[in-house]
Structures are given as C-alpha cells and as structure tokens.
Amino acid sequence: MKTRALRNRILAVAVAAALLIPAAVPAHAVSKEMVQLETQVQQLLDMVQRLQSTLDTKFAVMQNLAQQTADQATQMTATVKAMQDKLDAQTQAENGKVDTVSGQVQSLNDSVDELKTRIAKLDQSIQALQSQLQQMQSQMQNQANPAATPSGVPGAAPGAVPGATPAPGAGSGTPPADQTGMTPAQAPVSQTPPLQETYQAALRDFNAGRYPLASSEFGDVVHYYPLDDLAGTSEFYLGEIAYQQQHYDEAVNDYNAVIEGFSGNAKAPAAELHKGYALLALDKRQAGIQELRALIKRHPQTPEAGAARRKLNGMGVRINAAR
Secondary structure, eight states, X not given: OHHHHHHHHHHHHHHHHHHHXXXXXXXXXXXXXXXXXXXXXXXXXXXXXXXXXXXXXXXXHHHHHHHHHHHXXXXXXXXXXXXXXXXXXXXXXXXXXXXXXXXXXXXXXXXXXHHXXXXXXXXXXXXXXXXXXXXXXXXXXXXHOGGGSGXXXXXXXXXXXXXXXXXXXXXXXXXOOOTTSOOGGGSXXXXXXXXXXXXHHHHHHHHTTOHHHHHHHHHHHHHHOTTSHHHHHHHHHHHHHHHHTTOHHHHHHHHXXXXXXXXXXXXXXXXXXXXXXXXHHTTOHHHHHHHHHHHHHHXXXXXXXXXXXXXXXXXXXXXXXXX
C-alpha cells in the first residue's frame, strides 16, 4: 500500500509538471531545456510504469506463496488429526486387551482358589476316613477281646453295674433324648449354610453368568460369615455383578465394602480399580481420577496399578497430582 501511494504521488507530480511547464512558457519560446524536461518527465513516467509492473509481479508471487503455505497447513492439520485418531483407536484397543487379560487372570485366580478349597475339603475327608478307620479298628479289637470290657459283661457300658436297669434308650439302638425330650435325630437342623460350599457354588454361578443366583449366594456368605475373608471376596463379586448390570452406584458401594472393611483382601486392588471405572462411568471424572491415583499409591506394584496408569495416560491425565 505504501509503494502504491508513492507511485501515485510520483505520477501526479510528473503529470503536474508536464501540464504546468508548457503553460508557463510561450509556444514560440520552446527551447532545448524544454525538450530535455519533457524527456525527463517521459523517462519518469516509464520508471513509474516499470515499478508498477514489478510490484504487481512480486505481489502475485507473494499471494501464490501464501496460498501454498495455507494448503500445507491444512494438509498438516489433517495429517495430525489422522494420527491422533489412529493413536486413540490403538489406545482403546490396548485398553480392551488389558481388560480381557485382567479378566482371564481373575478367572485363573478364582480357579486356583477353588482348587485350594477342594484340596482342603479332600484333606478333611481323609481325616474323617482315618478317624472312622480308627474307630472300626477299636471296635474290632473290643469284639475280638470281650473279656477286656468292664465288669466282664460283653457290651456293657463302662462303669455299668450288673443287674442295674439300663437307661432309657440304652442298648436298644435308640439315642437318648435330651432335656427337651427330643432325640438328636429329632433336633432342629441349623439353617446356617456351609461357608465353603456356598462360596464355591456362588463362584461357579458367577462364572456361568447366572448373576441372580450368584448374587443370592454371595449375599448369604456376607450375611452369615461377615468377619470371614471370603465375605470380602463375596462383596467384590457383588460389585462385579452390579457393574456388569450397569448399576454403578451399587457397584461403588460394594467395592467400598471391600476397600474399607477388608483392606488386606486379595481383591482389594481390583475393587479399587473397578471403583474408579464405575465413578468414571457415572461421569464423576475427578472422583474416578482420584481413586485411580490412590490405587497407584497404595498398591504400586500390582497389575491393577498398571491398568490404572494406562487408563490415566489414555485420558491425558497426569498420574501424580500437581503440587
């Protein structure tokens, strides 16, 4: 713009000079100086035209360069966006693989726990068989040596007096009645379910996807054995069932029961990780981030802490809060 204004000013001066000079000098007084002045004015006009042409050419070149720069910037933006989309897709795929591996590891841990329980039950069965075998051997020895029974009377109870009237039910195969008048066979059966059998049944139903039945069985473990470590594990699976059914508020409560009441339970890190996921699913972003950071701080060497780090990195969040 400044160059164009200068050019216009020079052109105006040249034109004014060309108009004023002939008017100031009479026609008959044309001299050699007048001719030279006209020549200089013409040269000046030619220079102005060449300057205009040069400026137009350079301006066109600058416009072309600016257009090329804008096109390159647009291409660069598109390339960066494509790379970002690809990176996001890869991150989501990796997170899915990590979740799958975590589920497989969890199933493996559950299988190991079930195997340990079966081994414990087998040991109990072996001990019961050994006890029964010892009783049978003792009875066989007593039958083979009847003289060893008290008072010399075969089958007499220890301390029994010969000729005395036997107690009710004695020797008749009927167990004696208790103080309520009921025999052991008539006594009421306890309604408390067995711990190990109930937990294993619940675990099998959970792995088979029978969530309502598994929820009821895990609830029995928590209700009847609230202080046992399996109650904490059952609370974790109750949270898993609620999470699978997208009942995230209920899942958070169950995970809290594990974290606060059974902090030493093997499922505590997983409960804290899945609590963070549930909070994020509830759009409670800050609370979910704090929960994942707390997990990394409490259990830094666990696989769950690694999953929490990957989740925070995928969200673009710093693992350690800024101080």
